Amino acid sequence: MFGAGGGTSSYREVEETDLIVLWGSNARETHPIFFHHLLRGVRNGARLYAVDPRRTSSAEWADVWLGLDVGSDIALANAIGREIIAAGLEDEAFIGRATEGFEAYRTKVEPYTLEYAERETGVPAGAIRELAHAFATADKAMICWTLGITEHHNAVDNVLALIDLVLLTGHVGRWGSGVNPLRGQNNVQGGGDMGALPDRLPGFQHVENDELRAKFDRAWGVSVPPKRGWHLSGMFDAMERGDLQAVYVIGENPVQSEADQRRAKHLLETREFLVVQDIFLTATAEIADVVLPAAASWAESEGTVTNSERRVQRVRKALEPPGEARDDLWIIEELARRMGAEWGWQTAEDVWDELRSLSPVHAGMSYARLEALGGIQWPCYDENHPGELFLHSRLWEDPVPGNRVPFVPVDHDPPVDKLDDDYPIRLTTGRRLDSYNTGVQTAGYRSPLRRGESLDISPEDAVAYGLADGERVRVVSRRGQVEAPIRIDESLRPGLTFMTLHFQDDVATNLLTIDATDPKSGTAEFKATAIRIEKLAVPVG
Amino acid sequence: MPKSYVRLTQPLVRDSKDAPLRPASWDEALAKVVAGFGAAKAAHGSTTFGVFSCSKATNEVNFAAQKFSRVMLGSNNIDSCNRT
Numbered sequence: 312m313f314g315a316g317g318g319t320s321s322y323r324e325v326e327e328t329d330l331i332v333l334w335g336s337n338a339r340e341t342h343p344i345f346f347h348h349l350l351r352g353v354r355n356g357a358r359l360y361a362v363d364p365r366r367t368s369s370a371e372w373a374d375v376w377l378g379l380d381v382g383s384d385i386a387l388a389n390a391i392g393r394e395i396i397a398a399g400l401e402d403e404a405f406i407g408r409a410t411e412g413f414e415a416y417r418t419k420v421e422p423y424t425l426e427y428a429e430r431e432t433g434v435p436a437g438a439i440r441e442l443a444h445a446f447a448t449a450d451k452a453m454i455c456w457t458l459g460i461t462e463h464h465n466a467v468d469n470v471l472a473l474i475d476l477v478l479l480t481g482h483v484g485r486w487g488s489g490v491n492p493l494r495g496q497n498n499v500q501g502g503g504d505m506g507a508l509p510d511r512l513p514g515f516q517h518v519e520n521d522e523l524r525a526k527f528d529r530a531w532g533v534s535v536p537p538k539r540g541w542h543l544s545g546m547f548d549a550m551e552r553g554d555l556q557a558v559y560v561i562g563e564n565p566v567q568s569e570a571d572q573r574r575a576k577h578l579l580e581t582r583e584f585l586v587v588q589d590i591f592l593t594a595t596a597e598i599a600d601v602v603l604p605a606a607a608s609w610a611e612s613e614g615t616v617t618n619s620e621r622r623v624q625r626v627r628k629a630l631e632p633p634g635e636a637r638d639d640l641w642i643i644e645e646l647a648r649r650m651g652a653e654w655g656w657q658t659a660e661d662v663w664d665e666l667r668s669l670s671p672v673h674a675g676m677s678y679a680r681l682e683a684l685g686g687i688q689w690p691c692y693d694e695n696h697p698g699e700l701f702l703h704s705r706l707w708e709d710p711v712p713g714n715r716v717p718f719v720p721v722d723h724d725p726p727v728d729k730l731d732d733d734y735p736i737r738l739t740t741g742r743r744l745d746s747y748n749t750g751v752q753t754a755g756y757r758s759p760l761r762r763g764e765s766l767d768i769s770p771e772d773a774v775a776y777g778l779a780d781g782e783r784v785r786v787v788s789r790r791g792q793v794e795a796p797i798r799i800d801e802s803l804r805p806g807l808t809f810m811t812l813h814f815q816d817d818v819a820t821n822l823l824t825i826d827a828t829d830p831k832s833g834t835a836e837f838k839a840t841a842i843r844i845e846k847l848a849v850p851v852g
Numbered sequence: 853m854p855k856s857y858v859r860l861t862q863p864l865v866r867d868s869k870d871a872p873l874r875p876a877s878w879d880e881a882l883a884k885v886v887a888g889f890g891a892a893k894a895a896h897g898s899t900t901f902g903v904f905s906c907s908k909a910t911n912e913v914n915f916a917a918q919k920f921s922r923v924m925l926g927s928n929n930i931d932s933c934n935r936t
Contacts (some may be wrong), residue, residue: 513918536922536927554900556895583888613912640912645864
């Protein structure tokens with residue numbers, strides 16, 4: 312909606328804002344660096360609201376925790392929007408000047424009364440009302456979100472519902488106000504920025520824009536395919552149809568990280584040709600036809616990475632890779648050379664300078680300037696440009712240059728994996744502070760915090776099901792089953808359980824999850840699985 | 853106990869789908885990759901390729917990966933571990 316895919320605000324702004332909504336984010340454990348900035352904000356007087364089905368360690372810091380049912384975020388957001396309008400607290404001047412489509416939004420949210428939302432989300436009407444009023448009347452306010460709302464079949468709609476709230480209240484385009492998706496992997500922002508996306512060339516330039524694509528055609532001496540490709544989930548669907556047979560995996564472990572793991576593994580191991588380039592022999596590498604040993608990007612490579620505040624920073628090589636492992640850049644360029652192309656890169660800086668020549672938003676970020684300034688936030692159009700602290704300030708000019716930002720009204724749509732008598736319990740999955748994703752990189756390090764996988768369950772459910780803390784049970788979904796010990800967790804409400812993805816070799820949680828994906832974003836509904844719990848039969852001696 | 857991973861220090865190849873992975877030289881491994889990509893393109897065309905790039909790798913590696921996908925494989929089917 313805004314034109315470029317990045318958080319609008321700098322980390323520093325969260326220290327100076329008046330109100331923070333942490334929506335579907337357990338930043339205390341999953342984005343600890345950003346959370347330090349957020350705590351400074353709280354210490355400086357900002358009010359913190361945490362919207363999360365679990366009363367997480369992040370929520371413990373909040374002034375108010377709104378414990379909504381899994382997958383009811385749009386019901387809550389629309390109710391907040393309706394209440395803001397009903398109380399006459401919307402920013403009429405901003406709406407009139409900078410947006411379009413307000414009437415359709417007002418009509419859409421009209422049925423989302425506080426009473427309806429309380430029933431649908433489980434959040435008390437009074438708490439919804441309080442957040443609505445506080446958010447609208449705050450001078451500066453920020454909404455920060457992450458996978459809690461995007462690991463759903465309607466991920467894009469969840470995000471749009473939140474963007475609609477900042478458009479309603481004018482909390483964007485100004486210092487201390489904005490929307491901030493907190494990116495997880497250290498360079499997931501950069502991956503997209505560099506065009507490792509099916510529909511974008513480097514610098515967000517759309518591959519289906521003929522004029523922009525022609526620039527790359529001229530630079531590279533080829534015809535870049537003019538139609539967008541498939542994202543990851545689309546690629547798995549194409550594998551299922553037999554339309555995708557050759558896969559090159561660089562530093563990812565989809566056999567363990569994909570929802571409905573059994574399906575992902577089966578599809579990858581039945582490809583005609585699979586190449587895996589990685590630093591460890593992951594479960595994905597184990598089924599490859601060729602495995603290429605690579606350097607660890609954070610210690611054994613030169614280059615740059617981009618964080619959640621759009622800041623590009625230098626990373627420096629400190630060690631040689633072990634044995635015959637080689638830098639990813641060398642591997643890719645050498646493959647290209649053997650296939651007939653000479654790209655002429657001597658250093659990582661050569662690659663970066665080529666990128667700068669093709670991406671206007673990175674053009675001014677030479678290595679020299681990145682090093683002198685300690686990083687630069689895109690967009691940075693030339694060598695005199697300092698980079699931009701926050702985005703969309705044009706929305707506060709009068710008249711607003713460029714396009715108005717549209718309201719996109721969306722409907723509440725509950726999770727796909729339905730609860731019923733056979734699968735009566737909601738399982739949501741996520742991460743913990745001490746481990747990282749599928750555990751490949753963190754399993755080699757000890758941590759006093761790490762305690763292995765468990766099915767975390769509310770005290771009420773433990774009593775109702777006759778389960779003891781530590782008791783091993785079978786967890787069953789429509790797609791598979793695993794065994795894990797019970798752990799009683801007071802932060803969970805009855806009917807809600809929690810597991811992580813960190814111990815896939817022991818407890819393959821993704822055997823349970825559903826790959827119901829948002830067709831637009833390709834994100835699967837990891838956050839909402841339907842399960843039942845079975846006691847294990849006591850062995851007869 | 854979770855498996856404690858050991859760094860990969862040499863290329864590995866499989867002589868057939870039933871054979872186990874065995875160590876190989878870079879020359880042999882890269883030649884096999886080029887041959888495999890070539891066979892796939894000849895049999896199915898460029899849309900048969902998919903590249904999964906890495907969200908822990910540098911910007912430069914991601915730029916190189918998408919350039920490789922688009923210029924050498926002729927495919928826009930590239931993504932960067934950003935859906936989970």
